[in-house]
Amino acid sequence: MWTQSDLLNVKEAIMKLATGARIVTVSFSVDGGSDRKTEFQPAQLHELKKLYSEIESSLQEDATTAYVATSFKGVF
DSSP states (O other): OOOHHHHHHHHHHHHHHHTTOSOEEEEEEOTTSOEEEEEEOGGGHHHHHHHHHHHHHHHHHHHHOOOOOOOOTTTO
16 A cells, blocks of 8 residues: 655655656555665656556545445344
């Protein structure tokens, strides 16, 4: 599951590559609390932009997901 921190890390990497950085390292949270690091080069800028859109979309879906709780008090 993506986090807001992942989204910000990818955005920062996009900005660095767009302004001339040769290599950027992006950290992602992984289930279990550890981080995974991946390096990107300017030729992979389109991949980072696609990843940014994927994370953003996922976070928006999570924010709009509604949960319904039901109770059968006294039924069982």
